[in-house]
Amino acid sequence: xxxxxxxxxxxxxxxxxxxxxxxxxxxxxxxxxxxxxxxxxxxxxxxxxxxxxxxxxxxxxxxxxxxxxxxxxxxxxxxxxxxxxxxxxxxxxxxxxxxxxxxxxxxxxxxxxxxxxxxxxxxxxxxxxxxxxxxxxxxxxxxxxxxxxxxxxxxxxxxxxxxxxxxxxxxxxxxxxxxxxxxxxxxxxxxxxxxxxxxxxxxxxxxxxxxxxxxxxxxxxxxxxxxxxxxxxxxxxxxxxxxxxxxxxxxxxxxxxxxxxxxxxxxxxxxxxxxxxxxxxxxxxxxxxxxxxxxxxxxxxxxxxxxxxxxxxxxxxxxxxxxxxxxxxxxxxxxxxxxxxxxxxxxxxxxxxxxxxxxxxxxxxxxxxxxxxxxxxxxxxxxxxxxxxxxxxxxxxxxxxxxxxxxxxxxxxxxxxxxxxxxxxxxxxxxxxxxxxxxxxxxxxxxxxxxxxxxxxxxx
Amino acid sequence: xxxxxxxxxxxxxxxxxxxxxxxxxxxxxxxxxxxxxxxxxxxxxxxxxxxxxxxxxxxxxxxxxxxxxxxxxxxxxxxxxxxxxxxxxxxxxxxxxxxxxxxxxxxxxxxxxxxxxxxxxxxxxxxxxxxxxxxxxxxxxxxxxxxxxxxxxxxxxxxxxxxxxxxxxxxxxxxxxxxxxxxxxxxxxxxxxxxxxxxxxxxxxxxxxxxxxxxxxxxxxxxxxxxxxxxxxxxxxxxxxxxxxxxxxxxxxxxxxxxxxxxxxxxxxxxxxxxxxxxx
Numbered sequence: 001x002x003x004x005x006x007x008x009x010x011x012x013x014x015x016x017x018x019x020x021x022x023x024x025x026x027x028x029x030x031x032x033x034x035x036x037x038x039x040x041x042x043x044x045x046x047x048x049x050x051x052x053x054x055x056x057x058x059x060x061x062x063x064x065x066x067x068x069x070x071x072x073x074x075x076x077x078x079x080x081x082x083x084x085x086x087x088x089x090x091x092x093x094x095x096x097x098x099x100x101x102x103x104x105x106x107x108x109x110x111x112x113x114x115x116x117x118x119x120x121x122x123x124x125x126x127x128x129x130x131x132x133x134x135x136x137x138x139x140x141x142x143x144x145x146x147x148x149x150x151x152x153x154x155x156x157x158x159x160x161x162x163x164x165x166x167x168x169x170x171x172x173x174x175x176x177x178x179x180x181x182x183x184x185x186x187x188x189x190x191x192x193x194x195x196x197x198x199x200x201x202x203x204x205x206x207x208x209x210x211x212x213x214x215x216x217x218x219x220x221x222x223x224x225x226x227x228x229x230x231x232x233x234x235x236x237x238x239x240x241x242x243x244x245x246x247x248x249x250x251x252x253x254x255x256x257x258x259x260x261x262x263x264x265x266x267x268x269x270x271x272x273x274x275x276x277x278x279x280x281x282x283x284x285x286x287x288x289x290x291x292x293x294x295x296x297x298x299x300x301x302x303x304x305x306x307x308x309x310x311x312x313x314x315x316x317x318x319x320x321x322x323x324x325x326x327x328x329x330x331x332x333x334x335x336x337x338x339x340x341x342x343x344x345x346x347x348x349x350x351x352x353x354x355x356x357x358x359x360x361x362x363x364x365x366x367x368x369x370x371x372x373x374x375x376x377x378x379x380x381x382x383x384x385x386x387x388x389x390x391x392x393x394x395x396x397x398x399x400x401x402x403x404x405x406x407x408x409x410x411x412x413x414x415x416x417x418x419x420x421x422x423x424x425x426x427x428x429x430x431x432x433x434x435x436x437x438x439x440x441x442x443x444x445x446x447x448x449x450x451x452x453x454x455x456x457x458x459x460x
Numbered sequence: 461x462x463x464x465x466x467x468x469x470x471x472x473x474x475x476x477x478x479x480x481x482x483x484x485x486x487x488x489x490x491x492x493x494x495x496x497x498x499x500x501x502x503x504x505x506x507x508x509x510x511x512x513x514x515x516x517x518x519x520x521x522x523x524x525x526x527x528x529x530x531x532x533x534x535x536x537x538x539x540x541x542x543x544x545x546x547x548x549x550x551x552x553x554x555x556x557x558x559x560x561x562x563x564x565x566x567x568x569x570x571x572x573x574x575x576x577x578x579x580x581x582x583x584x585x586x587x588x589x590x591x592x593x594x595x596x597x598x599x600x601x602x603x604x605x606x607x608x609x610x611x612x613x614x615x616x617x618x619x620x621x622x623x624x625x626x627x628x629x630x631x632x633x634x635x636x637x638x639x640x641x642x643x644x645x646x647x648x649x650x651x652x653x654x655x656x657x658x659x660x661x662x663x664x665x666x667x668x669x670x671x672x673x674x675x676x677x678x679x680x681x682x683x684x685x686x687x688x689x690x691x692x693x694x695x696x697x698x699x700x701x702x703x704x705x706x707x708x709x710x711x712x713x714x715x716x717x718x719x720x721x722x723x724x725x726x727x728x729x730x731x732x733x734x735x736x737x738x739x740x
Contacts, residue, residue, distance in 0.1 A: 413664070426580045441527065442566070446583060449542035456543070456577040 005304060005311040007049040007269055007332070010034050017057050028058055028289070030065040037064045044114040049332045051272045051311060055296035062284055062293050063275055066103070067150050069285045073101040074151045079229050082153030083282060084140075084181070085167045088351025089369040090157050090222055091282040096242025097230040104282040105150060106167065108143040109136040113326050113434040119148070122434075128173060135166040135405040136326055136434055141174045155229050156181045157222055162188035162375035166405060182225050184218040186369065187211050189376035201371040202353035204387075205380055216366035223362070239361035245287055247354050252294040253280055254352065259301050261342045261392040265310025267301045270331040270341035274324065277344060280351040317454035318342035320394035320425075322385060322415060326402045327436035330443060334398070337447040339454075343392035345385050349373055378411035382418035390423060395454045397427045398447070426453045461520045462486065463717055465709025466501050466535060467544065468528030469493060471564030471592065471676060473501050474703050477508055478710040480520065480717060483551075485710070487512050488703050497531040521720070523713040525705050527565065539712050541705050542570060542581050548708030549672050550576030552699050557668040560659055560687065560695070561704070562677035564592045567655075569662045582662045588627040590658030592677040597627055598651045601634055602644045609648050610681025616649030630654070649682065656686035667691045674698040675705075 008016065014033035021027060034045050042064065050056055074080055081102040083090035094102035112121045113136070124142035126132070143149040158171045158181045175181045189207050192198035197209040227234040256276060260268045268276075276297055283290040304310070312335055319334060320343035334341065350371040356364040373381045389397060397419050399412040416427040428450050430443055461481060467474040472493050477486040487508045494500050501524075509515060524535035525544040532538070541561070545568065549556045559570035566583055567590045573579040584590040588597075599606045620642050622630050630651070637647055655677075660667075671693055673684050678701035687695045698704050 417664070420580060426578070428581070442583070445527075445540050445542070449540040449578070449581060452540055452543045453578045453581070457573075460573075460575065460577075 005267075005309055006052055007311060007335070008052045009049060010038070010046050013050040013052070013057070013060075016052060020054060020057065025054070028061070028292070030068070031058055031061040034060060034064070041119055042114045043116045043118060044328065047329055048271065049269070051269050053297075053300045055293075055300040056268075056272050058296055059272060059275055059293050062286075062289060063278075066107075066285050070101065070103055070150050073285070079154045080151055081226065081229070082150075082156045084156060084158040084171055085163045086157065086159045086184075086369070087281050087348035087372065087374075089159075089219070089365055090226075092242055092246040092355065092365065093219070093223060093234065093239060094226055095245065095283065095287045096238045097226060097232055097234055099232070100226060100230050101285055102282055103150060103153075103285045105140050105143070105153070105156075106137050107278075107282075108140040108149060109138075109326075111143065111149060112136065112139050113328070116435060121146070128177070130170060130173060133404055134170065135164075136402060137167055137405075138170050141170050141177070144174055144179055145177065152179070155225060157184060157225070158182070159184050159186045159369075161186040163372070164374060164405075182222065184222055185214065186218075186372070186375050187214055189370055189372075189380070191377075199367060201350075201367050202356065203350055203371045203384060205371060205376065205383075207367075207370050212363070212366050212370055215370050216362050219362055219366055219369065236361050239365070240357070243355045243357060243361055243364060245291075247357065249280060249283060249287065249290050249294060250352055250354055252291065252298055253277060254354075256294060256298045256301060257344075257352070259298070259305055263301075263305045263310075265304075265308060265314055266312040266316060266335075266340040267304035267310060268297065269311050270321070270334055271328060272297070273341055273344070274328075274331055274346070277346055277348075277352065278324075281348055312340050313338075316340035317451040318393055318395045319450070319454075320344070320385065320389040320392065320397045321346075322397065322399040322412075323347060323401065325400050325432040325436075326434040327432050330400070330430075330432050330436060333440075333443060334447055337444060338451040339396075339447065342394045343388045345373065345381065345388065347374055349384060349388075378414040379418060381411065382415040385415060386419060386422045389419070389425065394425065395457065396450050397425050398430060398450065399427060400430045400432045403431055403433050426450060426457075461714075461717060462514065462518050463710055463713035464505065464519050464522040465544070465706040465711070465713055466505070466522060466524045466526075466529075466532055467541070467703075467705035467709060468497050468501060468524060468526040468532055469563055469676070469705070470527045470566075472702065473497070473504055473526075473528075474706040475501070475504050475508055476703060476706040476710040477512065477514075477519075478707075478714055480714040483711070483714065485707065488700070488706065490702060493528070497528040498533060501528075501532050502534065521713040521717040523709040523716065525709045536713070537716060539709060542568060542578055542583075544705045544708030544712060545674060546570050546572055546576065546578045546708065547711045548704035548706075549674055549698055551707060551711055552704070553670065553672045553696065556670050556672040558663070558671040560663075560671065560673045561675040562590070562592055562655065562659065562673075562683070563675045564596075567591050567659055567662065567675075567677075569659070571668065584658060584662050587658075589630060590655055590662070592675075594627050594630065594651055594655055595677065595680065597631055598634060598648060601631060601638075602647065604644070606680075609652075610683075612645045613649040613652050613682030613686075616645040617643070618646055619649035619653050620646045622647075622650045622654040649686075652680075652682050652686040653690070655683070656690040659687065660690040663691065667693050669693050671695045672698050674701040676702045678702075 091102040121139040121142040125138040130138035317339040524532035
């Protein structure tokens, strides 16, 4: 492709896709036009803008065919693990066994968003007692009831404790509906007391050894359950191999982020970067294919960077984004307002860090799990944001919130204050509900004002 | 050379015409907002031009701001209210460090850099409880004109506490207060205190003085006192506070015209301190 990269409407994106399929170029079996997903109800796709690379075509098809992949896995006799609330630990363990597939049922919260509420998951959740005041993740409980999305898992695990109150409530309601859950406890991470034996966690924070031991013993229960389900032993050797494979995904993402967020010209749009980062959590139900998808994106980003090609005009304001958005169009809006993504913290940055390979695997996994930004103080989260924003050369920070999501309702203020204090960047907080249409003018004003502020600062 | 700033707000359209050479306001006007944003803006602009015996051709550049800025298609550029209010306040109160702007449908906090540009900002627009809309609701409920609210608030002996965080529920609360014989003046003062508390929450721990209050709500007597009580710093009302956004838009239009070479001269007053030698 000699043309400069650009963002496309879904119609143009699909035209490109059909041309690619017709050309005989090697494509993955799941690749195809996005219109087929619109026909299934994913109407939000019509309003998004997409990167025009073959790598992005593959990424989107991979993302949107996950449910089919899970049903195919079940049909092939594989056992399915629903790893709830745990953003990136249990899937690493599950994929260490050849006949297990792990996925993230919580991800069903995006279903009403991309379907523009048309399929009634929120209404169904409401009828289960999970109303509007709760995080959109309540859609997950409804997806278990209507059985129209993912297959019902053979094993459900859920981390509970310091993770997320809302999610815990949703998961308890789910269990009451007849879906037994293997709960595992996650303590609230604290800083070690003076003289207390401590360990360094991936990401650089430290925690008391005793807390790591608690998490390790909890994960041992998960290990036993996974081995039971698979009918195979899950020894340290298999886990170590699983960790190495997970680290391949993480290494690709680390390279992708570093290149994309530091390049002079933006080589990959914000939306595709958000989707790519999500693969770290559970590999979109296919670890090996995640590697291929990410390798393709990385190659494209590398090529564009070397050719000095950008998907956005030069000089776009460099914005660090905190928390995922419920309405994906907002990532497009950021760019429409003259900004580009330069760093992210989507609440699972621990799943982007390398899992230590110089430790016994269960110790390494426990340390990684305890590094979850959701289970530590907001100040820790802010410290990482400050560090990464510096590294990626961000000029402003956007903190988005999801209405009802209790884990990010209050910490925006803490993070904002620390960012302002330590690196002096302008910070704007946004609330992005599943359908942001009524808020569109105000979201646009805030992002435009942020860009104007950044551009003024550059003149100083 | 003349430049125009148009602030298409949710409640009113405001226009300022500025002489770029002297950076002085030639004319300004306000009109109630309606359905046809652009037509209303054009009519107001035509009115001002006629009054000044000018024609549209004399306008080198027009910048639109405000909620309806994107509807003003004849403007040469759009700039957000945040940047425009900062520029407008800087012009009128050069040493301002913090700006509180309360309009019909949102409220904003701006922290300014020493050169008058925006350092950081926050907005409340999800809830009418921190905006002028709240005062409209209470005026309608009490059956008094908007313009009388200030005098009523000043007559308050014991402001009624308004605990609801939402205008819809606050209205119910006001009905309850009236039913329990609370004095209308006390209710108005309570509402003003409630709006001020909302704004204070947006400011957080620090309201760096000098604090300047702008936007349409700043014209209502009593509001500045309510802010002062909550923030515990002196709050100064910007001159012609309703016009600050349009003024800022006109200033930015002058700067843009100077940068484009359309305006050969531009007064120092249009520029932040460190930019005064540029564009001249």
